[in-house]
Every structure is written in structure tokens, then in C-alpha cells.
Ligand SMILES: Nc1ncnc2c1ncn2[C@@H]1O[C@H](COP(=O)(O)OP(=O)(O)O)[C@@H](O)[C@H]1O
């Protein structure tokens with residue numbers, strides 16, 4: 419097992435001691451070490467970021483415990499030196515990760531985390547160059563991270579996490595604030611990593627088009643509770659998505675419309691607009707040949 423939540427609750431204290439905000443309410447959840455691409459969705463304030471921060475022990479449970487690989491994270495563990503090992507194995511790409519760039523050059527920035535996790539300078543440098551190639555930013559290695567475009571900065575920040583080769587990747591809204599092309603590039607990058615290495619990826623997003631295109635499993639949070647955990651097809655082929663204030667993916671809106679108006683009977687195993695266009699071409703070819 420990769421990550422396992424056992425009846426986990428998380429409470430935030432308010433200004434007054436008796437004000438308690440229940441961010442996670444008795445969560446049990448199992449995520450495999452390999453082969454999962456989980457989308458974590460739900461409206462703002464539902465607890466997504468808090469849940470994700472528990473997945474690499476950035477937050478400790480108020481109640482219950484979280485097992486991450488062989489480590490058991492319990493409420494009383496503030497100074498456990500083993501937490502560093504956990505954080506190395508589960509890489510966390512924060513929201514707007516580019517805000518954390520700080521070194522003089524992109525190369526130094528990418529090397530920072532692997533060095534911090536104990537890799538020697540030479541290996542960290544080799545790894546940084548390898549990852550920079552993968553992300554197509556090797557030409558930027560000698561530049562200051564602050565002279566890059568938004569999309570390039572985000573890639574540089576992501577490279578720093580990939581460089582220490584975590585076994586599981588956590589992504590908190592990785593496409594937020596990028597233009598459509600940048601969004602596609604980042605998603606293809608993570609998708610290719612997932613396909614090539616079978617690494618489990620857990621991603622928070624508000625974009626249901628991305629969920630429908632990439633996720634293999636969807637976990638829905640509402641008010642700190644899991645209200646759905648299953649396939650994307652079932653989620654959007656029922657009222658569950660509406661009851662959780664989620665939008666329907668555009669491709670499914672279009673399929674509903676075409677099926678209703680033209681009675682085409684297109685199935686929901688169509689995940690992108692491109693796939694839908696291909697199906698429509700086939701349908702019109704059949705009609706023309708009739
Ligand atoms: N540092 C904090 N202190 C107090 N309350 C917080 C803090 N972070 C989040 N919360 C509250 O916890 C709940 C869940 O927040 P969060 O995990 O950020 O949700 P999401 O990522 O789904 O928007 C919200 O009610 C939020 O206001």
C-alpha cells in the first residue's frame with residue numbers, strides 16, 4: 419500500500435480557543451503505491467489541500483493515523499526525524515510552486531531539494547540536467563529563475579521535485595494560472611511520467627475537462643468528508659457530480675447534446691474533444707455510405 423488514511427480528522431483552531439474548524443472529518447482512504455492517477459476534487463474549502471498535506475506528513479492528523487509506505491503518522495509526531503524520509507518518497511508540487519524559487523540560477527534551484535535530501539553535488543547536478551531535458555528547459559539552466567516566463571518558472575519548480583525521484587507525486591492545482599498551451603504541456607508531462615514509470619499521481623484540480631481526460635479514479639470531498647470515490651464515467655453519468663457542485667466535462671455536455679438532438683448514441687468512453695471529432699467523422703462516413 420502507498421498511502422492509507424485510517425479514520426483521520428483534522429481540526430484547525432480559530433482565534434478563540436473554542437472555535438474549531440473541522441477540515442477533515444473521519445477520512446478513510448487507500449491509494450496504491452503504483453498505477454493510480456487520482457483526481458481530488460470538490461468545491462473551495464472542502465478540505466482538498468489539507469488532505470493532500472497529510473499525504474506527505476506536512477500536516478499531522480488531529481485524530482486517526484496515516485500510513486505512508488512503512489511509516490505510520492500519528493497525532494503526536496512533531497519531531498520525528500523519519501518524516502524527512504517520508505517527504506522524500508512523496509513529492510509535493512504546491513500551488514504556484516514558482517513562488518518558492520529563490521536561487522541565483524535555475525540549475526542551483528533544481529539541485530536544492532535533492533542536495534537537501536542527501537544527494538552529493540555531482541549527482542544532483544547530473545540529475546538536474548537530466549530532468550531539465552525532460553522538461554525542455556535545459557537552455558535555461560544558467561539563467562536566473564526570475565527572468566523566465568510564468569510557464570518556464572513553473573517547470574523549473576517542478577523539475578526541483580522530480581530531481582529527487584519521489585515514488586508518488588502530489589500536485590495541488592498544477593495547471594492553475596497557466597495559459598491553455600502551458601496547461602496542456604504540464605498535464606502531458608505528468609501523464610507521460612505516469613505512463614512511463616507507473617508512479618501514482620494524486621492531483622487537485624477544479625478543471626473537470628482535465629479530470630475526464632487523465633484521471634483513473636476520482637475522489638470527491640465535500641465539507642471534509644469523502645462523498646465519492648470511483649470512476650469518472652460513473653461520477654458524471656449520475657447526479658453525484660451535481661450534488662457536489664462539480665461542472666460536467668465539456669466533451670460530455672457535447673455528447674449529451676448530440677445524442678439528444680441527433681440520437682447518435684455516443685458513449686461516455688470518449689475523453690477529449692479530439693476523440694469525439696474522430697467518432698463523429700466515422701458516423702458521418704457511415705451515413706454517407708448508406
Ligand atoms: N491554516 C488554516 N487555519 C485555519 N483554517 C484553515 C486553514 N487552512 C484551511 N482552513 C480551513 O479548512 C477548510 C479546508 O480548507 P482547504 O483544505 O484549504 O480546502 P480546499 O483546498 O478544498 O479549498 C476550510 O474551511 C478552510 O477555511
Ligand SMILES: [Mg+2]
Pocket residue numbers: 466467468
Ligand atoms: Mg486548496
